[in-house]
Each structure stands twice: as C-alpha cells, then as structure tokens.
Amino acid sequence: MTTTEDQNEDRADAMFHALADRTRRDILRRVLAGEHSVSALAARYDMSFAAVQKHVAVLERAGLITKRRVGREALASGDVEAVRSVGSMLTDLESLWRGRIARIDELIATPTERNE
Amino acid sequence: MTTTEDQNEDRADAMFHALADRTRRDILRRVLAGEHSVSALAARYDMSFAAVQKHVAVLERAGLITKRRVGREALASGDVEAVRSVGSMLTDLESLWRGRIARIDELIATPTERNE
DNA sequence: ACAACATACAACCAAACGGTTGTAGGTTGT
DNA sequence: ACAACCTACAACCGTTTGGTTGTATGTTGT
Secondary structure (H helix, E strand, O other): OOOOHHHHHHHHHHHHHHHOOHHHHHHHHHHHHOOEEHHHHHOOOOOOHHHHHHHHHHHHHOOOEEEEEEOOEEEEEEOHHHHHHHHHHHHHHHHHHHHHHHHHHHHHHOOOOOOO | OOOOHHHHHHHHHHHHHHHOOHHHHHHHHHHHHOOEEHHHHHOOOOOOHHHHHHHHHHHHHOOOEEEEEEOOEEEEEEOHHHHHHHHHHHHHHHHHHHHHHHHHHHHHHOOOOOOO
16 A cells, blocks of 8 residues: 555645644644643633643644543644655755755856857 | 734734745745746646736745846746745744753753752 | 737635634543 | 543634736847
8 A cells, every 4th residue: 555646745735734833833832842732722721721632632633633532631742754745845955945056056057068 | 123023923823824835835836946927836736827927926925035127028036045044043043942952951960950 | 000928916715723712531649 | 429620622703825816027039
C-alpha cells in the first residue's frame, strides 16, 4: 500500500488549514510544551468551551495533536513529528527554488553560448 | 518601529492560509522554480483565469510571491525568504517541545527528589 | 487602426468557517 | 445517591472562501 499523492495533498490541506488560525497555533504551542486537558485549555481563551473544543478537534484531525482519555479528562499532546513533516514540505519547496538558482548560475557560467 | 505581535500573527495567518490550498501550493512550486506570467499559470489549471488570478493575489498578499510588470504581462516569482520564515515558525514550535522533553529528562535524572 | 491578448476587478453564489447555545452522557468526590 | 465536572456533538448564524461570469483597461503585432 502506497499513499497516493491526493492523500498527501489532503494531509497538507488539513495541516496548513489547522495552522492558519492564531488560537489553534496558540493551543498547539501549549500542548507541545506539555499535556493539557481540553477544559484547562479552554480556560485560557475568551471564547466558549465548545469553540476551543472545536479547535482542538481540527488540530487532532490534522494529526498535529493526539488525545488520550484519563478518567473524565481528555489530555491533548502536540505531535512534534507532524510539525516536522510540515517543515519538510517547506524545504521541498525550497529545493525547487534552488534548482532555479542552479539553472541561472549555469547561464552565468557559460554566457552567450551558441544555443543548442 | 518594532513590529507588534499581532502583526506577526496576521502574517502567519495569511501565510498558512495561503498554503492551505493545493492549487496555491502548486502555483507556488511553479513560481519558485521560475518566473511565470499569470496567464501561463492559468493555462495549467482546470478553472477560470479569474480564479487562478485570485489565487495568485492571495499568495502575493501573504508575501509568498512577488509580481513584476513586463509589458502586458505580470510575471510572478516565488519568494524563498518568505517560505523560510514559515519554516522558522515551525522550528519555534519544535523548540517548545524540546523544552518539554528537557523537563522530563530532568525528572528522570533526579527521581523522587524532596519537592522544594 | 484595430483585433487579439493579458490583466484587474466587481458582482454574484454555494459551501466552509468560526463562533454561539443547548443537550446528553460518562466520571468524580462527598 | 447525587451534584459538580469534563467532554462531545447537534443546530444555528453571520462572515469568509473559492469558484463563476462579465466588464474595463492597457499592450502588442499586423
């Protein structure tokens, strides 16, 4: 079983979308620094518990955090590997740029060459 | 003049939002690899010219690409520095996680210490 | 001069988003 | 037993998003 390209793009969509909200980024910071229950997180923000819970759910669906049940609490924890996988998508982009620069350098190295 | 934290968060919102669409990520790949006119880009996708133009505008507002006018064409080019700045936001997140791990290691190093 | 081309932008529309309140079910402490 | 607590989720609502078509304006080549 090999993951299709569409699945990767779906994952990228979900991850970047999850990161495109400052409340969610803030939640992610907290749960990367340590486990927090959903209600402990909710206490930090000026919005309803349900709103914060939705943000947590978005982060979880994107794979950026995981939750484990302990009694009546749901403890959320940031997944650093997922964060790194987003970073590697960006370095992949950078490598495209490097290819472009390499091509330009090539042109400079051999100026006014007979073309082909 | 120092940029406020809110402005940084606004930039982050815009950048992650811009990256949270596969068409826009694809456009960004192309213009990181080399300059392309908006209509040359539009020809690649199964949607209207106006739709692609909007995607380019979103990327431009986020600072991920720049455009320069050459005659009747607008040539778009990817800004690798902006891509790197997104990457550094992610490594900042990672460092929070490292702090957490450091704290755990500390606990393991000095088990059952008298608590202060 | 003028037709073809490239861009920009407004107006519109369905779908998704980010918030709300309300309801329901499992867990805990007394 | 039961009140307080934690979580989950549905229903609703205004705004934003991603697409469309249409129109206006500038540029190029013949």
